[in-house]
Amino acid sequence: MKEVLAQTQPAIVKNETKRVRELFEQNVVPSYARFDLVLERGEGSYVWDSDGRRYLDLAAGIAVCSLGHAHPEITKALTEQSQKLIHVSNLYYTELQGQLAKRIVDLIAPGRVFFCNSGAEANEGLFKLARKFGHDEGRYEIITTLDSFHGRTLAGIAATGQDKVKKGFEPAVTGFKHVPFSDLDAMRRAITPQTAAILVEPIQGESGVTIATPEYLIGLRNLCDEHRLLLFFDEVQAGHFRTGKFQSWQRILEVGAIDPNRPGGSVNRPYLPDAVSMAKSLGGGFPIGAFWVRDKFSDVLSAGTHASTFGGTPLACAVALRILDVIKRESLAENARRLGDFLISELRTLSKKYPNVLRAVRGSGLIIGLEFEPKLAAFGREEKSPAIQVANRLHRAGVLTVPAATSVIRLLPALNLRRSEAEEGLHAIEAAIVDLKQ
Numbered sequence: 001m002k003e004v005l006a007q008t009q010p011a012i013v014k015n016e017t018k019r020v021r022e023l024f025e026q027n028v029v030p031s032y033a034r035f036d037l038v039l040e041r042g043e044g045s046y047v048w049d050s051d052g053r054r055y056l057d058l059a060a061g062i063a064v065c066s067l068g069h070a071h072p073e074i075t076k077a078l079t080e081q082s083q084k085l086i087h088v089s090n091l092y093y094t095e096l097q098g099q100l101a102k103r104i105v106d107l108i109a110p111g112r113v114f115f116c117n118s119g120a121e122a123n124e125g126l127f128k129l130a131r132k133f134g135h136d137e138g139r140y141e142i143i144t145t146l147d148s149f150h151g152r153t154l155a156g157i158a159a160t161g162q163d164k165v166k167k168g169f170e171p172a173v174t175g176f177k178h179v180p181f182s183d184l185d186a187m188r189r190a191i192t193p194q195t196a197a198i199l200v201e202p203i204q205g206e207s208g209v210t211i212a213t214p215e216y217l218i219g220l221r222n223l224c225d226e227h228r229l230l231l232f233f234d235e236v237q238a239g240h241f242r243t244g245k246f247q248s249w250q251r252i253l254e255v256g257a258i259d260p261n262r263p264g265g266s267v268n269r270p271y272l273p274d275a276v277s278m279a280k281s282l283g284g285g286f287p288i289g290a291f292w293v294r295d296k297f298s299d300v301l302s303a304g305t306h307a308s309t310f311g312g313t314p315l316a317c318a319v320a321l322r323i324l325d326v327i328k329r330e331s332l333a334e335n336a337r338r339l340g341d342f343l344i345s346e347l348r349t350l351s352k353k354y355p356n357v358l359r360a361v362r363g364s365g366l367i368i369g370l371e372f373e374p375k376l377a378a379f380g381r382e383e384k385s386p387a388i389q390v391a392n393r394l395h396r397a398g399v400l401t402v403p404a405a406t407s408v409i410r411l412l413p414a415l416n417l418r419r420s421e422a423e424e425g426l427h428a429i430e431a432a433i434v435d436l437k438q
């Protein structure tokens, strides 16, 4: 009987995945290249598929599930608030939206916050802020960087410095141009009398975890000051304590030696961008996005100029506030920093041990990119990009990661990842590397 069960089980599993896949094929717009996994439930940093197989989730919904899965505090916030008030429109005041805005202001600097539902929508808000700011002087251009990612709306793909997201959707929204990341001279040359703002990700996530230097961020601030431009940071992926600080630019400037004698260097002025977009981890899986704007520009978007029906509902704000409470109470910023340092250092050791497979490891806290050697013989056996092949191999080993670029995978785990879970992930990654080396 046991033998029969053992034989029939894989068939049932296959049918279950096949059934859900067919449901999608018939009914869901096929705009995603999905992995062949049907996920059913989660707890902490683990998820289970429809076969009951457990995976260590080092992807956390692409940097979304900041407290992992099924966190009791999130469930409690959702339950309690949903019994009181889920939604009223932004025609009215609600205490929780005001409280969450204050918490964000307190974590960045004096200013104000606009709430929306996603990263792309938060960036749309920044684009409108730039346009309104420059409008009366005929300034509307926004300079972004190559290999950036700013979302999939029409303006989001125009802002994104990657051709692949723009293809087929021409003509592009006007007013965006791209220069190489980390190249201040190129940024300076791109500024015209029409330029209103510069937008960068202090850590480029989608294109493979590339971290700006402190000098670059300071140089951008100085350029913006010189030319009266707004400086925007997209912290949708790297923000919300992932690096050990609330936003990644705060971590970058802390760890980098800021030399006041270097051109552009200054320790006397507190460093601030003019606006910051956020989403993902802010709601831990419940959709919420936001942008913070510095006090002196915080009334540019005056009444009637911008809106979002679901922006900052009491339910979303209750969840986001609870997440901030848990992060503080459980010192999760420190956990992200400590475990991130541990993971990065162990992965760099692996890179030294297997330099022909793992070419580089880049990261800050719990946003980590592993760059594989794309010319490995093992990768030649399949059409799929090396990044997708590595992600698939890790799935087979019971670990979820996120592909980036063609040969980079990202680790973006929950901020409450445990040391034992990090070690489990490292073992699986080393085993995958050894296997690739064959």
Ligand code: PLP
Pocket: 062, 117, 118, 119, 120, 121, 123, 149, 150, 151, 152, 201, 205, 206, 234, 235, 236, 237, 238, 279, 280
């Ligand atoms: N900006 C960055 C840096 C991102 O990583 C993403 C999503 O991955 C976005 C914007 C878009 O966010 P959303 O998918 O919530 O619209």
